[in-house]
Amino acid sequence: MDGKRVLLVEDDSAQSSMLQLELKRRGFRVNAEKTVAAAAARIEKEIFDAVVTDLRLGSGDGLQVVVAVKASQPETGVIVITGHGSIDTAVAAMKAGAFDYLTKPVEPEVLALALRKTIEHRDLVGEVRRLRAEVKERRGVSGIVSASDAMGRVLALVAKVSSTDATVLVTGESGTGKELIARAIHENSPRRDGSFVAINCGALPEGLLESELFGHVKGSFTGADRNKRGLFEEASGGTIFLDEISETTPGLQVKLLRALQEGEIRRVGDNHPVKVSARVVAATNRDLMKQVTAGKFRDDLFYRLKVFPIEIPALRTRVDDVMPLAEAFIKKARVRTGSPATHFSPAAAKALRSYAWPGNVRELEHAVERALIMAGGPTVEARDLPPEIASSAPAKRRVKAKPPRKSRR
Ligand SMILES: Nc1ncnc2c1ncn2[C@@H]1O[C@H](COP(=O)(O)OP(=O)(O)OP(=O)(O)O)[C@@H](O)[C@H]1O
């Protein structure tokens, strides 16, 4: 607590001098005032890490000091000192926003400890607030890079659907950002304080997937040694993201349909329905309509999911997003890899813009990461890119018979 600023408000000179001395010996920087008016004036002008005030200040009342601190620097903790062990005044002080109270006679060591606690508390509260804001910032739509008209239209849909509880079906090739969009919908919805639960429906066999989604009761199958809530219940009040929804079996599709239509699920091994209120966002990189025609996907579930479809176009159809994405990924990867690279050479940029990106944004992210490792200096050259990308820019011809007037591409 070295150098932390403390304001001591105490009208008894002897007591004040003693406490100032003791706190200074423990590394605090102490200013002292004797009256409410003087203390209030000081609190207006200067910021303290903590304030200590006697509750009986001659004709004044230490409660007013608490109120003044809370009004002008609410983060600053106040410790009050009560004279006669009167619990009533201590309670009043805590209600007014004091952090702690001590009764006279005050042990300097106890006061120093209380001060450290209030300062630590203030620092933690500030830290939590800062981290929360940072997490929000990272997860919110602000983390989505969008420069093309096509992506602008996607984000407009996201903004529109976020405020509703509508089921959303996000489609797009692998790596186009379906999960990112699903998270953005959640983060921008009134459910943002609930959980966002994601599950890949293609990664588990039917039985396990069912118990993951809907939960199970003890004894319902070998290994079910206790009751377990499913993800639908965990996401109640929040959002459940059903990734690769096309991979579900017809049996499970019936159960999903009931969850969507009736807002009801059954835990495996349990006959009682449970009400759930999870908002559903589903995603697929397949043509679900084709799956329906082929008899692999139930049409009633398909139409129920398709209430609000959002299609993310492939990256090759929105070339305007390529460089802004690449630059965002440089920044991100630089932090992780400690690479000195900050930008792309014109040839590298040309290659990035010409390449077809079958793996879409994910492939671009990986390519940039790799290029950063390869690049020796501040500029990422074309040769630092994976070979299939580096060679995708149309090469300049060596021998030109009468060049055309300036052709693009
Ligand atoms: N517009 C964007 N802005 C910034 N990052 C993006 C954008 N689109 C995608 N990404 C990033 O690209 C990667 C792939 O995105 P995501 O996992 O959401 O794709 P997906 O469509 O779910 O892929 P898959 O079908 O393979 O599951 C992620 O790291 C994501 O953060």
Ligand SMILES: [Mg+2]
């Ligand atoms: Mg995904």
